Amino acid sequence: MTMLSSGFELSVDVLRQRQNVKWGKYGADVLPAWVAEMDFAVAHPIQRTMERMVADHDYGYPNRGGNHGDGTLVEAFSNRMKSRFGWEVDPSLILPLSDLVQGTFSTILALSDPGDGVILQLPAYPPFHEAINSTGRRLLAHRLHPTEDGWRHEPGSLAKLVDATTKIILLCNPQNPTGRVFEQAELEEIGRVAIERDLVILSDEIHADLIYGGAKHIPIATLSPEIAARTITITSATKGFNIPGLRCGVLYFGSAELKARFHARFPARVLGSPGITGIDTTVAAWNHGQDWLEAVLEQLDANRHRMVNFINAELPAIRTSLPEATYLGWLDCSRLGLSGTAHDFFLEHAKIGFSAGEAFDPNGHQFVRFNFATSGRILDQILGRMADAVRSNARG
Ligand SMILES: Cc1ncc(COP(=O)(O)O)c(C=O)c1O
Incomplete structure (x- = not known):
């Protein structure tokens, strides 16, 4: 395998040989910077x-402790929440599952009815839109606006959105695609409105491992017992440790009452359960992967600065801000004066496959989401191609 200097970077040749969506979607002339996977070992x-699992032919139903054979995962989640966030979780309220999007859909189906309102921060990860729209719920958009301190909600705007049939606030923290890490006061406002208007908070915290210096991740369920009691948290090791294809995550109910309400409509069997590869690698990541994560975060930190500094210096018509978390940049290209979408422009003229902004926000045609979790060499190529395409477009 062709490794570069840092020990986890992979060459373009190796990346193209792998059978994943990131490198498989586009042709060999395109550099992909879209789906949230890292180009790292x-x-x-x-x-x-x-390797141990393969050597032992260990492919049977899992028997890893606990009542459902996934006790090691339950224990690793509990220990990680305690050590990272000082959060004492109740093991009986943990539901392991294979896919966090399943957790979002099932929570919406279980805890609201068709026609009910679900509040969603915009822009938002595309499956969140789908989870609300395809189940006949009403999407109530809670917009984030660009400010000097990154993407923020207008203070007081949340309470105004809630109507008589609003049931759920879908929170993504850290936020995909803006990279915001919500501060305690912002989370407290969400918690206060949820309590006052009797709403469930569905908090997707999958990006919580990918935080840069200066920001602090606060699981919203840790703010108070009253907020915890109405919060379902979903998280996994898949983003932070780059194992999305191994399909494993955790849904955590903040109270037994919430768990009972969920299961009354959605028996656990409907969700299936994670397989042995997902369980064992998630446990390995959470228990023994921290050194690797810290090394990767150093590289990502350098990359986020490189991306923002380059754009500010060479492409000032594109507006962006330094993400506080995630390896995702949210780029406003509306001042480039493009005739089509920003995604199509960069695909056609720069041969870069970004995520299309309109998938995150119906008004987002002039935005792209930039996945910068790659080697410095590939990142520089992407930035160079962007600059060339924008300059030749400006020359007409
Ligand atoms: C906010 C968010 N939630 C959920 C997911 C899906 O995670 P998984 O496929 O590992 O369950 C992603 C993937 O990018 C994500 O960004």
Whole structure:
């Protein structure tokens, strides 16, 4: 395998050989910077876990402790929440699952009815739109606006959105695609409105491992017992440790009452359960992957500065802000004066596959989401191609 200097970077040749969506979607002339996967080799403890499983032909139904054979995962989640956030979770309220989007859909189906309102921060991860729209719920858009301190809600705007049939606030923290990490006061406002208007908070915290210096992730369920009691948190090791294809995550109910309400409509069996590769690698990541994560975060930190500094210096018509978390940049290209969408422009003229802004916000045609979790060399190529395309477009 062709490795570069940092020990986890992979060459373009290796990346193109892998059968994943990121490198498989576009032709060989395109550099992909879209779906949330990193172009990095995984932590050694994860790789060793897979190798052991293969060597032992360990492919039976999992028997890893606990009532459902996934006790090691429940324990690793509990320990990680305690060590990272000082959060004491109740193991009986943890529901392991294979797919966090399943967790979003099932929560919306279980805890609201067709026609009910679900509040969603905009712009938002596309499956959140789908989870609300395809189930016949009403999407109530809680817009984030660009400010000097990154993307923020207008203070007081949340309470105004809630109507008589609003049931759920879908929170994404850290936020995809803007990279915001919500501060305590912002989370407290969400919690206060949820309590006053009797709403469930569905908090997707999948990006919580990918935080840069200066920002602090606060699981909203840790703010108070009253907020916890109405919060379902979903998280996994898949983004932080780059194992999305291994399909494993956790849904955590903040109270037994919430869990009972969920299961009354959605028996656990409907969700299936994670397989052994997902369980064991997630446990390896959470228990033994921290050194790797910190090394990767150093590289991502350098990349986010490189991306923003380059854009500010060379492409000042594109507006963006430094993400506080995630490896995703949210780029406003509306001042480029493009005739079509920003995604199509960069695909056609720069041969870069970004995520299309309109998938995150119906008004987002002039935005793209930039996945910068790649080697410095590939990142520089992407930035160079962007600059060339924008300059030749400006020359007409
Ligand atoms: C906010 C958010 N939630 C959920 C997911 C899906 O995670 P998974 O496919 O690992 O369940 C992603 C993937 O990018 C995401 O960004």
